[in-house]
Amino acid sequence: MGITSMSAQAAPLKLKPLTTGKKRSVVILGAGISGLTSAYELSRAGYDVTVLEASHRAGGRNFTARHGDFIDEFGNPQICKFDDKPYLYMNCGPARIPAVHTGLMHYCRELGVELMLFSNDNVNCYTQDDKAFDGRPIRIREYRADIRGYMSELLEKTMASSAHLDAPFDEVDLDKMVQFVKDYGDLGSDLKYHGSERAGLVSGGFVSEPVIKDPLRFADLMKSSYWAGALNFAEGLDQAPAMLTPVGGMDHVVKGFLKHVKDKISLKAQVQKVWLEDKGVEVSYLHDGVNKKIKADYCINCIPTHIMAGIENNFPTEYAEVLGKIQRGKLFKIGFQAKERFWEKEGIYNGITWTSQDINQIWYPEHSPMRPKGIFLGAYTWDPAVGERFAQMSNQQRMNEAIRQGSKIHPDYAKYVETGITVCWERMNNMMGCSSQWPEDIRDKFALLQAPAGNRHYMVGDQISHHSGWQEGAIRSAWHALEDIEQKEGMLSAREAS
Amino acid sequence: MGITSMSAQAAPLKLKPLTTGKKRSVVILGAGISGLTSAYELSRAGYDVTVLEASHRAGGRNFTARHGDFIDEFGNPQICKFDDKPYLYMNCGPARIPAVHTGLMHYCRELGVELMLFSNDNVNCYTQDDKAFDGRPIRIREYRADIRGYMSELLEKTMASSAHLDAPFDEVDLDKMVQFVKDYGDLGSDLKYHGSERAGLVSGGFVSEPVIKDPLRFADLMKSSYWAGALNFAEGLDQAPAMLTPVGGMDHVVKGFLKHVKDKISLKAQVQKVWLEDKGVEVSYLHDGVNKKIKADYCINCIPTHIMAGIENNFPTEYAEVLGKIQRGKLFKIGFQAKERFWEKEGIYNGITWTSQDINQIWYPEHSPMRPKGIFLGAYTWDPAVGERFAQMSNQQRMNEAIRQGSKIHPDYAKYVETGITVCWERMNNMMGCSSQWPEDIRDKFALLQAPAGNRHYMVGDQISHHSGWQEGAIRSAWHALEDIEQKEGMLSAREAS
Numbered sequence: 001m002g003i004t005s006m007s008a009q010a011a012p013l014k015l016k017p018l019t020t021g022k023k024r025s026v027v028i029l030g031a032g033i034s035g036l037t038s039a040y041e042l043s044r045a046g047y048d049v050t051v052l053e054a055s056h057r058a059g060g061r062n063f064t065a066r067h068g069d070f071i072d073e074f075g076n077p078q079i080c081k082f083d084d085k086p087y088l089y090m091n092c093g094p095a096r097i098p099a100v101h102t103g104l105m106h107y108c109r110e111l112g113v114e115l116m117l118f119s120n121d122n123v124n125c126y127t128q129d130d131k132a133f134d135g136r137p138i139r140i141r142e143y144r145a146d147i148r149g150y151m152s153e154l155l156e157k158t159m160a161s162s163a164h165l166d167a168p169f170d171e172v173d174l175d176k177m178v179q180f181v182k183d184y185g186d187l188g189s190d191l192k193y194h195g196s197e198r199a200g201l202v203s204g205g206f207v208s209e210p211v212i213k214d215p216l217r218f219a220d221l222m223k224s225s226y227w228a229g230a231l232n233f234a235e236g237l238d239q240a241p242a243m244l245t246p247v248g249g250m251d252h253v254v255k256g257f258l259k260h261v262k263d264k265i266s267l268k269a270q271v272q273k274v275w276l277e278d279k280g281v282e283v284s285y286l287h288d289g290v291n292k293k294i295k296a297d298y299c300i301n302c303i304p305t306h307i308m309a310g311i312e313n314n315f316p317t318e319y320a321e322v323l324g325k326i327q328r329g330k331l332f333k334i335g336f337q338a339k340e341r342f343w344e345k346e347g348i349y350n351g352i353t354w355t356s357q358d359i360n361q362i363w364y365p366e367h368s369p370m371r372p373k374g375i376f377l378g379a380y381t382w383d384p385a386v387g388e389r390f391a392q393m394s395n396q397q398r399m400n401e402a403i404r405q406g407s408k409i410h411p412d413y414a415k416y417v418e419t420g421i422t423v424c425w426e427r428m429n430n431m432m433g434c435s436s437q438w439p440e441d442i443r444d445k446f447a448l449l450q451a452p453a454g455n456r457h458y459m460v461g462d463q464i465s466h467h468s469g470w471q472e473g474a475i476r477s478a479w480h481a482l483e484d485i486e487q488k489e490g491m492l493s494a495r496e497a498s
Numbered sequence: 499m500g501i502t503s504m505s506a507q508a509a510p511l512k513l514k515p516l517t518t519g520k521k522r523s524v525v526i527l528g529a530g531i532s533g534l535t536s537a538y539e540l541s542r543a544g545y546d547v548t549v550l551e552a553s554h555r556a557g558g559r560n561f562t563a564r565h566g567d568f569i570d571e572f573g574n575p576q577i578c579k580f581d582d583k584p585y586l587y588m589n590c591g592p593a594r595i596p597a598v599h600t601g602l603m604h605y606c607r608e609l610g611v612e613l614m615l616f617s618n619d620n621v622n623c624y625t626q627d628d629k630a631f632d633g634r635p636i637r638i639r640e641y642r643a644d645i646r647g648y649m650s651e652l653l654e655k656t657m658a659s660s661a662h663l664d665a666p667f668d669e670v671d672l673d674k675m676v677q678f679v680k681d682y683g684d685l686g687s688d689l690k691y692h693g694s695e696r697a698g699l700v701s702g703g704f705v706s707e708p709v710i711k712d713p714l715r716f717a718d719l720m721k722s723s724y725w726a727g728a729l730n731f732a733e734g735l736d737q738a739p740a741m742l743t744p745v746g747g748m749d750h751v752v753k754g755f756l757k758h759v760k761d762k763i764s765l766k767a768q769v770q771k772v773w774l775e776d777k778g779v780e781v782s783y784l785h786d787g788v789n790k791k792i793k794a795d796y797c798i799n800c801i802p803t804h805i806m807a808g809i810e811n812n813f814p815t816e817y818a819e820v821l822g823k824i825q826r827g828k829l830f831k832i833g834f835q836a837k838e839r840f841w842e843k844e845g846i847y848n849g850i851t852w853t854s855q856d857i858n859q860i861w862y863p864e865h866s867p868m869r870p871k872g873i874f875l876g877a878y879t880w881d882p883a884v885g886e887r888f889a890q891m892s893n894q895q896r897m898n899e900a901i902r903q904g905s906k907i908h909p910d911y912a913k914y915v916e917t918g919i920t921v922c923w924e925r926m927n928n929m930m931g932c933s934s935q936w937p938e939d940i941r942d943k944f945a946l947l948q949a950p951a952g953n954r955h956y957m958v959g960d961q962i963s964h965h966s967g968w969q970e971g972a973i974r975s976a977w978h979a980l981e982d983i984e985q986k987e988g989m990l991s992a993r994e995a996s
Contacts, residue, residue: 099622099847100698108868115867117615117848122740124597141738148733151653151682154667158656169652171717180725184649186733197735200598205735206965206974207948219669227678235646235684237695237703240639242620242847244867349597349740350615369613369742370606450705467704476704 012106013479015486018046019493026485027052027283027294029274030302031265032060034461034474036257037107038300039264041482050294051261052269052285054430058258060302061093061431062471063423064249065335071421072429076395081419082337082375087368090335090375091250092423093434094471095363096120099242101472103479104253108246111256118245118366121234122351125364128409129356132224137353137409138216142199143226145186146215149193152185230354238470245366253471270430271303273312276454284312298485299457300478304328305449307432308459315453322445323459328426328433329469330387334359334379334402336420341374342410357405358386378402378420382434391424398422435462435469450477452484510604511977513984516544517991524983525550525781525792527772528800529763530558532959532972534755535605536798537762539980548792549759550767550783552928556756558800559591559929560969561921562747563833569919570927574893579917580835580873585866588833588873589748590921591932592969593861594618597740599970601977602751606744609754616743616864619732620849623862626907627854630722635851635907636714640697641724643684644713647691650683728852736968743864751969768928769801771810774952782810796983797955798976802826803947805930806957817951820943826924826931827967828885832857832877832900834918839872840908855903856884876900876918880932889922896920933960933967948975950982 018024024047028035031053042049055072057063065071067084071092082088096118097104108115123141132138156178159165169177178191186196195215202211221227233239246252258265266287273284281299285292301308309324343349343364350366363377379402381387390398399420407413425434438446452458458481460474467473516522522545526533529551540547553570555561563569565582569590580586594616595602606613621639630636654676657663667675676689684694693713700709719725731737744750756763764785771782779797783790799806807822841847841862848864861875877900879885888896897918904911923932936944950956956979958972965971 099620099845102845103704105845115847117617117864119615119617119739121619122597123738124740145733150666151679154663155649155653155656157664158653158660162656162659165652166655168648168716172720176720180720181649183726183730186730198733198738200735204964206601206963206971207978208964210964218666222670222674222678228681232681232684235643235696237698240621240696241617242622242849244847347597347600347603349613349742351740366615465704466702466706466708473704480705 012103013041013482015041015045015482016490017044018489022046022493023048024298024489025050025280025296026298026300027281027296028300028302029271029283030054030060030461031058031267032302032461032474033062033253033471034478035060035300035302036254036261037475037478038302038460038482039261040257041478043261043264045486049261049264050296051265052271052283052287052294053265053267054270056267058265058267059251059254061425061434062250062254063092064251065090065092065421065423066249071423073424073427074429076422076424076427078395078421080421083373085373086248087371088337088373088375089249090333090377090421091245092333092335092421093425094250095245097244097246097471098238098240099244100237101470103475104472105244107253107256107475111253111259113252113256114247115244116247116367118243119241119350120239120243120352121241122348122364124347124349125351125353126409127224127226127230127354129224129226131356132220133216135408138224139200140354142213142216143221143224144231145196145199146193147221147227147231148198149185149187149196149215150218150221152181152187153191153193156181156187156191225356226354238467247367271311274299274301274308274315274457276314276457279456281454281457297456300460300481301457302461304431304433304461305436305459305463307430315457318445319448319453322442322449325439325442326463327437327439329382329435329437330384330391330426331382331434332379332387332390332425333377333423334398334420335375335423336378336399336402337418338374338376338416339418340416341369341371342413342416343376344369346410353409355405355409357408358389359402359405360386362406362409373418378406378417387424387426390422391427395422436464437468450480452481455488458484510601511539511980513539513543513980514988515542516987520544520991521546522796522987523548523778523794524796524798525779525794526798526800527769527781528552528558528959529556529765530800530959530972531560531751531969532976533558533798533800534752534759535973535976536800536958536980537759538755539976541759541762543984547759547762548794549763550769550781550785550792551763551765552768554765556763556765557749557752559923559932560748560752561590562749563588563590563919563921564747569921571922571925572927574920574922574925576893576919578919581871583871584746585869586835586871586873587747588831588875588919589743590831590833590919591923592748593743595742595744595969596736596738597742598735599968601973602969603742605751605754605973609751609757611750611754612745613742614745614865616741617739617848618737618741618850619739620846620862622845622847623849623851624907625722625724625728625852627722627724629854630718631714633906636722637698638852640711640714641719641722642729643694643697644691645719645725645729646696647683647685647694647713648716648719650679650685651689651691654679654685654689723854724852736965745865769809772797772799772806772813772955774812774955777954779952779955795954798958798979799955800959802929802931802959803934803957803961805928813951813955816943817946820940820947821957823937823940824961825935825937827880827933827935828882828889828924829880829932830877830885830888830923831875831921832896832918833873833921834876834897834900835916836872836874836914837916838914839867839869840911840914841874842867844908851907853903853907855906856887857900857903858884860904860907871916876904876915885922885924888920889925893920934962935966948978950979953986956982
């Protein structure tokens with residue numbers, strides 16, 4: 001495609017405005033983040049934009065549920081019964097923005113989306129595994145301090161008994177390395193781990209001497225699955241601090257775009273045919289019961305690939321085949337309204353509890369501490385087998401199951417729950433799944449789908465990015481297509497002028 | 499003293515109200531957090547309370563500087579010239595509340611202090627050491643991922659070459675431990691560290707394949723002083739997440755107390771004599787140029803011990819001697835107003851940059867991202883030698899020096915700075931120092947100072963706690979004294995009734 005690939009630190013897209021008087025039209029299929037980005041940028045650059053959105057609302061998976069909102073699941077439609085308060089909401093899709101997602105951060109700034117800190121990491125939360133500590137929840141503080149201590153003790157011990165350390169470790173003075181390891185694990189003067197204040201106190205620390213906890217047993221720590229993934233989760237590129245989130249809900253990003261492009265969007269407009277033509281694209285769709293057609297110079301197609309594969313089209317054979325092979329994630333979340341913020345009684349004011357049970361995570365809200373009520377996530381799993389299990393339950397069964405599992409962590413959990421919603425992305429209307437997953441055997445076709453079909457039709461979205469499931473992937477994919485259109489328009493206008 | 503020592507998870511103090519009709523008076527010396535706590539609790543319980551505060555304001559070291567505020571340093575009085583906006587402030591003293599400080603959290607709830615997340619930990623910030631990487635700043639993200647990788651590689655290597663692992667490590671299957679270490683450090687399939695996405699990307703990751711950075715050299719990482727302290731800072735009991743802070747400034751805690759006890763406080767009332775008597779305490783003080791005296795049944799004395807040691811008193815000899823031996827910290831901070839939030843251009847939205855230079859830390863505000871201006875800390879050091887060096891400079895010299903040092907991290911730093919204030923706690927009027935420091939040879943006198951002198955006079959404050967420098971220490975010390983008073987009053991009234 002001849003477009004310079006954008007680095008992680010890329011400057012935001014700046015489309016050159018169309019030459020005065022020039023008319024170019026673009027039809028955008030889907031008003032999720034990639035569609036909204038495209039509509040916003042193209043409108044500003046003078047393109048004539050139409051957005052067709054199949055659902056009753058814009059935003060796609062960027063969906064914040066509040067009092068009265070409709071959760072459009074096949075066979076399980078729900079109306080959100082959270083109380084009508086600005087701090088009682090659930091981010092059903094994306095809920096956090098890593099500061100390194102500079103495209104989305106750029107739009108938050110440009111669209112006036114107010115941000116606040118979010119954190120994945122709260123050591124006051126718990127880890128719970130049925131196979132360790134008799135299933136008792138353990139504070140992450142304790143787990144982390146102790147495993148760090150043991151690891152450091154072991155490292156010092158094996159280092160000391162090694163005859164010779166190879167490169168690159170032989171470059172550094174051994175005493176210095178021992179000091180490093182001692183600090184890292186908070187080892188005693190005997191270089192053994194005897195527990196640490198980091199793990200929390202049994203008593204004292206203020207008006208009497210602090211008494212530290214006995215460390216947990218190493219073998220027990222290793223029995224827990226917490227070390228495999230969760231322990232290192234917040235070290236990840238997209239999960240490490242600083243993380244941010246919009247004040248009042250993630251859909252403030254959507255609202256920011258809508259301030260500029262709302263009038264370009266037709267809701268409840270279901271695409272039925274996408275036809276590549278010599279000088280453009282024709283799209284047929286059903287809008288409020290009426291069959292309609294639109295022709296445009298370009299088409300930005302944000303329809304989930306597996307849905308698009310079943311819509312009539314005349315795409316090149318291989319392109320169409322790949323569309324049909326991309327899989328989708330089965331992310332599942334439950335949001336509960338609690339009549340009291342019971343987690344705060346346990347010293348928890350945000351963050352994530354991890355469990356080996358199907359619910360996988362409990363999230364405590366990062367905002368509005370000490371309010372009388374709160375919305376927390378009672379389940380957040382992306383394991384497809386688990387998503388499938390929850391998908392096959394009724395709404396009430398899902399909630400009962402989450403409460404049953406969560407009670408291993410918060411024993412009196414049930415008595416606080418007033419109402420809840422379940423969000424099963426694989427069954428959400430017009431979505432039928434979460435992030436795209438490219439099977440190994442079609443990975444080499446990424447560039448094929450990233451390139452335009454018939455020179456005028458672009459598949460776009462986080463689904464056509466290396467950051468599927470992230471809004472930043474959607475934005476960058478849109479930018480990629482828009483830059484290609486701009487380049488073409490530059491070439492075309494040069495040709496017209498000659 | 500017969501009081502049960504309070505554990506870290508202690509329930510908040512609940513004083514029993516005085517028996518109806520009973521009159522008891524308490525004079526409280528100092529309106530910092532311990533004095534305010536005492537005044538609030540005693541008033542509620544029906545005691546007749548008078549608070550004498552030497553300074554022009556309540557709060558003590560809990561001091562948030564805004565437009566027009568007076569920074570009362572000996573010989574260097576300053577008026578804060580920050581613009582008059584609610585998001586332009588500097589917490590000159592405490593700036594963060596660990597969720598485990600349940601006493602302070604209790605008061606935030608009770609006094610309606612709105613809280614938000616704070617975090618010490620932002621891997622987008624820098625570490626800079628003149629002795630490593632030619633003095634170049636390194637993103638913490640990179641430092642942390644790489645040192646973790648190397649440490650894991652070394653652990654795996656030495657583990658594999660050890661003939662036998664002793665207890666407790668021999669209880670766990672070696673393959674499992676290898677997998678743990680591989681995950682921990684993000685090692686390659688060859689169990690060596692070749693860099694990690696955790697450290698950040700050179701390019702790609704969105705519309706093209708991610709390209710990870712080459713790891714930094716192990717020997718260079720170890721040359722940096724970052725591993726000694728700073729790397730493990732946010733693992734500490736009082737620094738680990740969740741951390742919180744009041745929306746709009748730490749002094750909202752003070753304002754919360756003042757809603758209830760403002761009318762009990764005499765400002766600019768300087769204590770000149772504290773005299774223990776048979777049935778109470780007499781305090782002489784200078785108030786607006788007039789010598790005054792007050793007698794009370796009890797005295798809660800929050801005056802810094804080293805200042806109190808120079809005020810006329812009739813304390814028991816050893817008690818008075820110990821007072822004079824407690825040292826004070828020399829914490830030093832600079833707050834700058836930047837005309838643009840230059841840190842955000844570097845992807846930083848909160849957190850701490852660490853440097854080996856005197857300024858020690860640069861803090862970026864955790865609140866109000868994307869506003870046009872911002873207040874950041876250009877220096878935050880608690881090294882007494884450094885505090886002393888800054889103390890001996892004029893205000894302008896301090897700021898120039900901070901800008902010079904900070905420019906090694908943010909090269910164009912100077913051009914953004916509009917105005918600043920410097921806060922040198924050892925020279926702040928009525929304070930003359932920061933947290934108390936008990937020399938080794940008087941540690942065993944802690945209980946002596948914690949107990950009342952003459953049965954009626956209590957030294958109180960974070961200075962008489964195992965958490966000096968923390969508001970929680972102040973609160974718990976106050977509670978400790980108040981419980982003793984309550985116990986006495988219970989005994990007295992029993993005696994009176996008999």
